[in-house]
Amino acid sequence: QSNPKIVFGYTAVSDFASVFVAAEEGYFKKRNLDVELKFIPLNSTIPAALQSDSLQIGGPTPSVFLQAVDGGLDLVLVAGGGLTSKTITGFGLVARAGSGIKGPQDCVGKKIGVPGLGAFLHVTFRAWLKESGVDYRKVNFVEASFPQHADLLRGGSVDAVVSADPFMSRITESGAGYVASYYSTFLPENNQTIVHAAKREWVLKNPGAARAFRESLVEAAAFMQQPKNDAKVRAAIGKYIKLPPEVLAKIQISPPGATVSEKQLGYWVGLMKDQDMLKTSIDVAKLIAK
Amino acid sequence: MTERRLLRWLRPWVFPALLVGAFEWYARRAAALGSDALAPPSAAARAFMGAALDGSLWQATGFTLGTAALGLLLGAVLGIALGLVLGLSRRAAQLGSLSIEVLRPVPSVALIPLAMLTFGFGVRMELAIVAFATFWPLLVLVQSAVQQIEPRLLEVSRVLGLSARERAFKIVLPAIAARLFVALRLGVAVALVVAVTVEIAANPNGMGYAMMIAQQSFDPALMLAWLGWIGVVGFAVNAGMVLLQRVVARRMGVLP
């Protein structure tokens, strides 16, 4: 039988590499899936797009996904995207030159820009502060999109930003700021940074398509793990995320994690509970489609 | 004599040229310092040519204009209809006044998150917000236009024994035509601004989105090109409306 058309929403991060590869290598087509990839500028709008059927599957960050579920949206996870890894130095805390910020303690009372309030980098950064024994409530967070970070640091509007490559390296190269901490290395390995969610109703109606989608990503993950395919993977990323070639060549690609376990999701639930971001109790087991 | 002519012709361009020149200098300096978000106008012009040639410019412009027009149509039809009712019936106007005064000032942009949730991306959410934003000014302006129809004219229609239909088409509509046009001009401006704002804030389509995308993929030149282009489109649409208004006014003898 023919599967329904899937519109898949992604944002401009390399954690979607497994989806790009699956599309480019024809793994979706092989399983009779018609997947259209659609770029979404703001990660936090993905759950709403799923809810209103603009998308069938989308890739929110775990924090966005959990907040949506907490708010009453009936979503489940179909698969997973990129994973955390100690080797990733693609994002970190970048402080303004001359600000004197060196560690978590120096952040108290400072103004720090994050790309999205309540989004992945914000949540993980606060977790890091908390882990280091700093009260994150005493830090003044403001929202600012990546490309503005350099100008904001230079103009003194913020004291530091939580940024990611390639913006981060641009800032350091121009001398406007320096990396105070690759704080992400504190995160335990192998937790999804992006999860692929769908409406429960859709998954119940199309169990085959959901499974086929996950299997495509598993195959793509295997493809990515072979170093000889690196060029092809980068080409796939470059096709869907418009990056200058020199940036594309240097970018770190997070390892793929196509299937999500209860433990992985539970990690994020714990992190968010710590930060008072969830109002209801969340049953992790019900959120992962088998 | 010809020199004066030349000066008169050049005059309007002096300030824009100064502004663009100053910005060029400032942006070049900023770019030299490593800014990711600023580009000089010369680079923007090149980026603009690129977008115009590969067709993305026209597609996004078409989407924004189309959605704004459709949303305006929706908001205007509802607003004009309700405005006529409230303008002609004092009782209806009094009953509705409080509700209207409470609902009208809700900023349309505050509904973007709500429309997102209800309609997702695409034409529908943008339509809904544009329609909401244009509905109120049209309602209020049409209502006051109807209320300001010269009472003597309504009396003339009574003395001549005009039927309700004749009264509507021969007295009321022509009488408010000029003000209706003013309202529509305002509506067009509002529709365009709101459409672009919705695209910037949420909807991944159209000119506003193209501008945000350009910004996010480190293409400040393209972003600036879009900003300029949005200004040009707004200017052109406004000029078109003024022209149309003048033609209609002349037809109706308001401007001989």
Next chain:
Amino acid sequence: MSTAADFLRFDGVAIRLGGREILSPTSFDVARGEFVCIVGPSGCGKTTLLRAASGLVAASAGEVRRKGVKMSEPSREVAFVFQDYGRALLPWRTVEGNVSLALEAAGVPAAERAPRIAEVLGKVGLAKHAQKFPVQLSGGMQQRAQIARCLAQKPELMMMDEPFGALDALTRQSLQDELARLVRDDGLTVLFVTHDLEEAIYLGDRVIALQANPGPGRPSLARMIDVKIPRPRDQLTTKEHPEYLQLRRELFAFIEQSHD
């Protein structure tokens, strides 16, 4: 058909507006074909009386009957020339179009309209200005356009509220004479408001003088004078007629005394 006497009858008509008595109970009759002029100081209720007579305002007491039937809504057989002529014309229609409105309302077929429009425009001396819009006309021409529209209605009763106030002496005189002729030829009945006493005497079969601020012992209708100057009248000789001079003195004296 009714008798001439009860063609138009005011029966204790009183009018209150904005909580104030504008017109105290007033009764009089107008016969078919009669030309009645109404004079009085500014704000005494002349316009209001005329509006009540045509059904544009409801009387707060008493009633106006036309041919035995109570006037509650305006009728097409009664034409009304408004005092503020500038507002009574549709600004988006030419002179021709404004006159045509009356014919459209009466359901006259399109083919018959043109000759009738030309006829009435000729009568008021606007034949050459048929294609102009109201803004392009002088005040006097606007007023004449309004009169033309009323004539096109072919009314049997005509209410005229200071129709000639905006005209220069000569145009005014020629329209006065034209109106007098129309009344005689077509048997038109006219209620004519003016603040020019001499005009009232010159035109009217009867002159009704109103006074402002009515109250107990001070009725709105202050004086009713029959004008027995023979017709047709003439701008020069009539105004030197002894009856004319005598009525003029009488009215002036009365109004001077009732004015406050």
Next chain:
Amino acid sequence: MSTAADFLRFDGVAIRLGGREILSPTSFDVARGEFVCIVGPSGCGKTTLLRAASGLVAASAGEVRRKGVKMSEPSREVAFVFQDYGRALLPWRTVEGNVSLALEAAGVPAAERAPRIAEVLGKVGLAKHAQKFPVQLSGGMQQRAQIARCLAQKPELMMMDEPFGALDALTRQSLQDELARLVRDDGLTVLFVTHDLEEAIYLGDRVIALQANPGPGRPSLARMIDVKIPRPRDQLTTKEHPEYLQLRRELFAFIEQSHD
């Protein structure tokens, strides 16, 4: 001090507007203290002549001299009562404020303004309405407010463009008489436009009749008539004076013939 004769002199004044000759070369003198009335059909250029006389429009040929000096810009010593009184008042100022404007312009200290305002408002009969805004006034009251402002200017020359057109008969007559008194007492000189021939004869020392569409052999200035009726004049007796009746006939006959 200049002689009485060259107080105001029109010296071949011609005016073209919109490519059309409105006024053909016209010459006449006005003596100090004289009351000159200007009559003529609508559109013949009465207003235009007055505007030229006060420097509001420039003559295309010839010149207007006041006390030997060419008039090129309006002066505070010349007051102008505009025909469209509704537009000549500041709608955001009360009657009092509008009169005060003339005093402010003349630099009268604030303390002295109130009595002078009260004085002129009394003269035009608006003392009770000093605190009202123009929209609250009837047309006639607006016109009187404008006249009050002009009087407050203490001009030596007054241009009046159909000032009494909007007034009811009685108010009009009392203002006519008040104006005649002012002219006599203060030695005011007046140029007075009206389309009412009888008003012109009643008020004027001289009546100038203009005709429309001037051309070769058809000058704008058609007739100049001296009015030799003794002063003070009176609304009833003067209008039955044989000289008055005779002048009236003469002017009517002339205007009827020159009208087209």
Next chain:
Amino acid sequence: MNGNGRVGILVNRLGSLAVLFALIALWWMASNAGWVSRVFLPTPQATFASLLEGLNLRGPNSNGELLAFTQATVGRMLQGWLLASLFGVLLGAAIGVSPAVRAWVQPTLEFIRPLPASALLPLAISIFGLNPGMVLFVVAFGAMWPVLLATVHGFAAVEPRLSEVARCLQMSRAAFVWKMGLPNAMPDILAGMRLALTIALIVAVVGEMIASQSGLGQAILLAARAFRSSDLFAGIVLLGLIGFASNALLAFAEKRLLRWQQP
């Protein structure tokens, strides 16, 4: 005509209040009966509860921030509006009085006028940085146009007869601007300022959403991201109230200042 005097006015007030309550009742039914998903449309009770909690009206030891957000938004709106009114009137008067200024500057203004303030935000952030002053600038920029246009129009539309009155009285140029130009433009300026206030609120909200300034705009955006629809609605209700109150105040002021139109 229905009703007369005070009784009539009271009946009308009650009637319009009844219509408003009917609308709220409709909302109550739609949300409580589940006609519309609660994810989009919270119940009025929940919205009210969120409001109480956010405004710290629940109890002494709650820590709602809505009051502070409201203050921030209102402050931003008012400051931007005042700036917009000031520059709008000054620039408009200059253009209205001087043909030279008009010839040199107006074409430029005509071109930048249709630029949506929201589209300028990213550029303004890059140039001025992410600070409150920048947002204020954008708010003022967006809200200035109606005041500017109204002032230009008001000055250009001085009744020609009044200009002649000024000439006849030999008034100075300054006296003309002060006694004729400004009062004549006043109704237009006030109407423009009223429109400007609405725009100022909208741009302030957009600014808070896009440029991360704390305020109601950011609050409703974050509420929407976290799918807390009752908080979202509480924010919208507050914004509606701000608009309602400011509009009513200005309408009152307008009535007082323009008493000469309808005394």
